[in-house]
Amino acid sequence: MxxxxxxxxxxxELQQLRDRLEAMTELVYDMIANAREALKTGDVELAEQTVQLDHQVNQQEVEIDRFCLEIxxxxxxxxxxxxFILAAMKMVTQLERIGDQAASVCHAVTDQPPGLQPAGADLVDDVAQAAKTVIDKAITAFLQEGVDLAFEAIDADDDVNEEYDRASRKLLSQMSDGELAMETGISIQSIAKRFERMADCATNIAEAIIxxxxxxxxxHRDKLASAPTGNKV
Amino acid sequence: MSTTSTKLSVSDLDASYGDHQVLHSIDMDIPAKEVTALIGPSGCGKSTYLRCLNRMHELTTAATVNGTVQLDGADIYHDDIDPVLLRRHIGMVFQKPAPFPTWSIADNVLAGLKLTGGVPDNADEIVEKALKGAALWEEVKDKLDKPGTSLSGGQQQRLCIARAITVEPDVLLMDEPCSAIDPVATARVENLIHELGENYTIVVVTHNMQQAARISDKTAFLMMGELVEFDETSKLFSNPSKQETEDYITGKFG
Structure with missing residues (x-):
């Protein structure tokens, strides 16, 4: 027992904090799924609804932070x-940032640059899928209190970076060859970056869970271990 | 800057009241010129442990002690050691401030010297130095001849601390020194403990875990007469090594 x-x-109070975090996590998770769906289908209405969800996420960030302070x-x-409380405060900051990134993807959908669907969406979907894997692992690590899963989330972020590099190279190539308009290419690149940043935020959540x-x-364990020591003048 | 050398070395220490064993095989090196807090639930033996460190435990009827306590390497339970003289080296401040009621503030400060050999010519200097050391001088310098009991509870506790440091002990033991005084007086005494920790080895028993976290360099957690964990205070309160410590400091029961 x-x-x-x-x-x-x-x-x-601690149970309530956990419940509130779970609720915020679900909301952000919905935003990511909606953003991906809207990007694939060009569903402007879904994109606009998802942007509205970001206000709720922002509100939850403020409320959960205040609740942590009260505890x-x-x-x-x-x-x-x-x-746990310190990690919760870090988690809500990262969840809010993920929500912002999802809202930005939805803004790109509502702007409807030519060529975004289906070609552009296909180009970034591998990045989005890799990012989803990181986010899934980080969120499951939180829900199941699993340190190993959190480490897996951090490791999986390398795949996101690789997919992002691959998509960037493909975009650059298509823009150079004239297959893709510069404006569209830059817009798609920006969307790919949004998903890559979501995975970074999920990595930060995994670190907070650990x-x-x-x-x-x-x-920054690797960087700090290899950094030179001693005082700088 | 605090040192890390050992002032009091406790080894395999048992303590009993008659048939009732209160402490079980305590091993602990108490660092010099640092503040060490003892925490644990009521009846865990922390006050008994404190009283073993200056041989006050043996003053209780049927109380026994086994094991060793060394002050700077010398066994304080050795037959040659005079417990009264020992307590000049290892002073004690109690839960409830207890100045000698009919004595003046100045005489209270000098009590330790009066009772163990006499007051030197520079008594005024000694009184001023001790009261300054106890952060009480400014409040009492114009009424040194007034009774010690005319002071507030918090001031009386600092007077008792001044009395304890007058004999320039190596170690100061404090048993719940703030439990009978108000929050402002507590803050003053905590501040004083922090300052005294620069020059004295302090061992303080407290029920208040936040107080232990605020004032101590190291914290020991005792439960049912056993030392469960002894570590840097910041480590023990952020990431204790033992589940029993975690459960106690976070206020959990099984």
Whole structure:
């Protein structure tokens, strides 16, 4: 049996924080799926509805942050509870950014640059699929409290970067050959970048989950390990 | 800057009241010139442990101690050690401030010297230095001849700390020093503990975990008479190594 807090109200607050995070996660997940669908089909109405969801995401970010602050003030959380609340605050920031990226993809759909469907959408779909894998793993890691899954999410981000590079090369080639108008090519490139950034945000969420569950701060681990030490004058 | 050398070395320490064993085989190196907090649930033995560190535990009827406690390498339980003189080196501040009621503020500060050998000629200097060290001088410098009990609770506690540091001990033991004083007085005493930690080895028992987190360099968690975990305070309160510690400091039950 997992021990529960002696103060039941505190236990309920932490559960409520988890529930709110799950709700925000679902909303952002819907935005990503909608953005992908709207991009494939050119469904402007779906794109516009999805942009509206971003307001809810923004509101949830502010509300969850404030709720975390209230818990910290009232409970002076420590250890695993403190790490969970700190991770929650980081998660909502990253979820809000993912929502922004999804809304930007939808804005591109509503702008309807020529050639976006179906050719442009096909070009970025591999990036979007790879990004979805990272986001799925990160979110599942949160829901199932799985450190291994969080590490898998971080590893999977390499695939997103590869797909993004591949799509960029293909776009550049098509623009050079005159198969694709510059304006359209740049717009598609920008959409691909949005999905790549979503995966980066999901990676940050995975790092926050690892910190919450395992107390490991793995941010910039490789870069910090190889950075020169000593004071700079 | 604090050092990392050991001031008190506790090894295989058991303590009992008659048949009731309260402490079980405690091993712990208490670092010099740092503040070490002892936390744990009521009845876990933390106050008993503190009282073993200056041989006050043995003053209780039927109390026994086994194991060793070394101060700078010397066994404080050795037959040659005079417990009264030992307590000049290892002073104690209690939960409830207890100045000598009929003595003046100045006499209270000098109590340790009066009771263990006499007051030197520079008594005024000693009083001023100790009261400044206890962050009380400015508040009492014009009424040193007034009774110690005329002060507020928080001031009385700082007077007791001044009394303890007058004899220039190596170690200061504090048993719940803020539990009987208000939040403002608590903040002053906490501030004082932090400052004294620069020059003294301090071991403080507290029920208040936030207080332990605020004032100590290291924290020990005791449960049912056993030392569960002893680590840097920042580590213990952010990522404790033992599940029992995590459950206790986050307020969980099984």
């Amino acid at each position: 997992t021990p529960k807090h002696t103060v039941q109200a505190y236990q309920a 910290l003030v009232r409970r002076q959380s420590v250890a695993g509870d403190l790490r 910190f919450a569950l395992d107390a490991q701060d793995i941010r």
